[in-house]
Amino acid sequence: xxxxxxxxxxxxxxxxxxxxxxxxxxxxxxxxxxxxxxxxxxxxxxxxxxxxxxxxxxxxxxxxxxxxxxxxxxxxxxxxxxxxxxxxxxxxxxxxxxxxxxxxxxxxxxxxxxxxxxxxxxxxxxxxxxxxxxxxxxxxx
Numbered sequence: 001x002x003x004x005x006x007x008x009x010x011x012x013x014x015x016x017x018x019x020x021x022x023x024x025x026x027x028x029x030x031x032x033x034x035x036x037x038x039x040x041x042x043x044x045x046x047x048x049x050x051x052x053x054x055x056x057x058x059x060x061x062x063x064x065x066x067x068x069x070x071x072x073x074x075x076x077x078x079x080x081x082x083x084x085x086x087x088x089x090x091x092x093x094x095x096x097x098x099x100x101x102x103x104x105x106x107x108x109x110x111x112x113x114x115x116x117x118x119x120x121x122x123x124x125x126x127x128x129x130x131x132x133x134x135x136x137x138x139x140x141x
Contacts, residue, residue, distance in 0.1 A: 004114075007079060011118035014075040015126045018068070024128060031058075032068040033129025036119035039072070043116060048109040049097050052076075056094060072119070079115040080108060 001009070015036075022028040035055055042051040058069035073090035080087045084104070087093050097108055123129045 006082070007115050008118050010079055011075070011115065011122055012126075014078075015119065015122040018071070019126050022066075028066055028068055029127045030129060032072060033123035033127040034131075035069060035072050036116070036123040037129060037131040038120075039076075039116040040113050040120050043109060043113050048105065048112050049094075052094050052097055056090070075119065076112060076115060080111060083111050084108060 018029065018032050022032075035058060039051065039055065042054065046054065052073065055069050055073055059067050060069075070090050073093060077087050077089050077093040080093060084096055087096050097105065100108060120131070124131065
């Protein structure tokens with residue numbers, strides 16, 4: 001199995017779990033799909049560290065609602081664990097990226113974009129979320 005197939009297979013499993021857990025057209029699918037759809041461009045324009053912390057800031061204010069921003073970070077952490085074993089969850093992902101040396105940061109950013117692109121593609125195909133849809137998730141300033 002190629003690296004690209006591994007990225008795609010893991011991303012498909014994650015997105016499929018979101019699809020099964022939330023009804024078609026639900027706000028939860030929309031939130032996850034919108035964040036996933038915007039993540040590759042956000043990483044490329046704002047940088048990996050800022051993008052991760054922006055996604056992290058999208059946690060729902062209502063504790064009763066599912067935290068799909070942290071779920072997306074958890075999914076990305078599982079992808080990046082392959083290249084950096086210290087990344088074992090959302091908190092470790094943010095910490096490792098913040099503390100990474102330049103070469104490691106660039107490598108993680110490249111890998112994150114490659115993985116995030118799969119989540120964006122699958123959010124569109126499996127969750128039915130268009131990138132033009134907006135769930136109140138503005139870009140960081």
